[in-house]
Amino acid sequence: MRGMAGYRLLVDDRKVGALNLFSDTVGAFDEAAGDTGALLAAFATAALTSASDHDRAETLTRGLESNREIGVAVGLLMAAHGITSDQAFGVMRRLSSE
Template sequence: MVSSDPESRHELAVRMAELARHIAAPRSVDDVLSDVTAAAVQLIPGADVAGVLLVKQGGEFESVADTDSLAAQLDKLQHDFGEGPCADAALKQTIVRSDDMRDEPRWPRYAPAAVEHGVLSSLSFKLYTADRTAGALNLFSFKVGAWDADAETIGSVFAAHAAAAILAGRHGEQMQAALTTRDRIGQAKGIIMERYGVDDVRAFEMLRALSQESQTKLAEIAQRVIETRGDD
């Protein structure tokens, strides 16, 4: 837990620096998010369980980096009921806080179910992923009135780290896809150059013409050319 004393603030600063290095390092998004949720439980007063909820296009829920399977169970309840703090944070509000689930009018079905699982307080933070996937970092407590201003401030910083990890992962995936597409087009150009005796520029023009005529992505046309290599 982090309090306002200098030693605790130093511990928080050290952990934040570690998380920043982890995001920059070549690690998987799941690993970085797991570090974020584990640090959140360790450093945020009142947090007993943490997890990340991703809401994809079409409304599909995905629970990741849970410190306890309870987080995924609570996400499923929110999906089934169509209400809850994590979904609200991911899709609507920036911070969603509940200090007592036993007297929570916003989620008439979810709140009693959460209490049955021992959860009495929750704190959720929107993840700004600049992507089609919405997300939230979610904290759960087995105590009433678990949160204060420090919890919201520290949680917001952790949420920024989580969002950065997701963005870094998406960028890596896009870069890999771009490299794969480039290699595929290069192979297809080589096949056309050899087969028809044309130069590099003409081979690319032929690929592009086929793409435009068939209204098919250039990478897909290139893959089809590669698949015909054995037909010579």
């Protein structure tokens, strides 16, 4: 290895990886190569940010769906047993841990 350049990849201000470039040619990393590496790192960061945002959106969607199901279950317990929402939620919490 006769040349190397490294670029940090950040998503939401946290390091998630690096783009490391290596060369067998001395002096291969001139200013133009450095600019090209920075551009590649920017595209990689954009792709990683998009993937992270997609994962976050899916997690929030699953949470909302789960919350709706919990709300339905609480309502059914309230209607069936004549209890408050807090009591119904307590029943569900207790049963889920048993």
